[in-house]
Amino acid sequence: MASEPIQDSDDDRPHVEVNVETTNRPTPPPPAKISVIEEPADRLPKEWWKTAVAFLYALFNLFFTTVVITIVHERVPDKSVSPPLPDKFFDYVDRVPWAFTVTEVNGLILVGLWMVQWLFLEHKAIIGRRCFFLIGTLYMYRCVTMYITTLPVPGKHMVCAPKLYNDSTGKIWRILRLISGGEKLRIVLSMTGSHLMCGDFLYSGHTVMLTLSYLFIKEYSHRWMWWYHGICWLLSASGVICILIGHEHYSIDVVIAYFATTRVFWWYHTMANTHALRGVPNNYLSRTWWNPIFNFLERNVKTTVPIVFSCPVALPSFCRQRGGGGANRRKRRSHRKDYDN
Template identity: 40%
Template sequence: MTDEAAIDLVSLSPVDQKPINGSSPPPEKIKCLLAFGVTVLGTGFASAMIVLNNDRVPMTQPPLPDFLFDLFPRTEFAFQLAECIMLCLIITMLVIILLHHHKWIIFRRIFVMMGLLYLFRGVCVYVTTLPNPRTDKQCATPAGSVMEAWARVFALFSRIGLSVAGQNYCGDLIFSGHTISITGLYLYINEYTPTNLRVLRSASFIFSTFGIFLVLISREHYTIDVIVAYYLVTRMFWTYHTVANFPALQKQSRYNLLCRNFLHPIVVFFECNVGGPVPNEFVSPRTISNYIAGYRPLNFMARTASWWQ
């Protein structure tokens, strides 16, 4: 690493750093579409591994010892309540993104991170099968054919794994997908809202913390599932945004050890044209309502063509 790059890393902060050419970072909607493909691939792969692993769960083996299971009894409807909290966080995050001036950048960051996490989760779910933490859970019966298995994969994928939507598979343990979603949603809400919205930030933190606690006392996951999920999603979020915020870290160097992270080339590909931290700039809700009010079916092709520019 050159002395100039070293000075940049020491002296610049995300607040001082400016996008490339001093202009607003480009939305790059094609990259957002590619990132969405990563999410589809990751969630589809994880769904397939969950369906396959359901047939491998040792039903007669008792649950493994768990410290928090000894402290808190199992609470009915805790898991469903955690999913309701997750849905509220999803709605909040969608509203924030739709009002954000750089929505396409935020969307692709969420898609990339969630897709990679669920790819890794699919591997972890299948390679090590743990006994069910709940002895009274009624697991899905083994699939009778390949077509039935694929139908289950599609159903699980379309319902995003929610138990309130009919998900009932065992062996879906290491690591907790609900903790990934709840923690990730909080991190994005906290990152892409203005600092003066302290009530929203504090509420999202409280609800996400309570949601993770509900996942634990529902006994749908072991404590280690939640710990591993929290560790992975926070480290991936912080690593991705640190490399994206500092263009100097995107350069190959023997002194930049982040280059050895598998995430580094992915961040460089998706964020090379951003040039720094994404400013939290929001459009007026009236702008969106005017766009909807001015929509005409005859203008659909023209709007579609200009959408990718």
């Protein structure tokens, strides 16, 4: 602090003292930086167009199956020439005519349950393309096994449609009827006792659908729904057993179908749920022929798909308002508790 008088000898004005204080003022803090929280990238993109591609893949293989069935039907040996092959299950269990109807009904129930469950899943686009891809792949495998080895009919109760031999036009019409569903709905044919198309034995398509439906139902539902899993397992297991009780397939057809379905399902979901395996050189699962298709379908899926259910249709506006009002009331109650504390 400096204090000195300002004085002039010739001036009679009053003296004024000026105090000059020098202090170190604190430097103002720098402006705080605004931290911008970056939104995480979508780790589960829907990509419905990929689901459409997988659907077309499944549709093509189902169409190809009808073509192969028509071709194989012409090569099935006559029952009078080639009787059914010996089968251990058939040796101990006599045929029950209505058993295959149980298989058909169980299959329709399981497929219906899975479709309803799929509609209520939040990530139905990702799960749907997985389902379509597995259906298409398993039916493509079935086309190969049917074509390379044609088995005789497993029971003399089967009535096969007459062979067309060199009638190409008749074969085309038969394929179109199969595609339209007129002959493919085996539940109707089994009830009437007419099978028409023969030769599609190795391996069992019914076992594929019964097993695959159960696997998807169990994989994409909560563990606490054990009662639901148990019912679906009983439907699947009893349906597969009734295939054999009805003598509609050889035992080897069912066994191969079960192993093919479960292994392909487990391999795919192991690669889908274990992200550390992707791109690893010593991952032998990546040596499957369908690995490029897997990478295409799952490239942008960065985490395990959670099991979340949601309403497939938009709720009315008054329902949303009521639901939002309840949430707001709960928030106000929680804030009031925090304030009181």
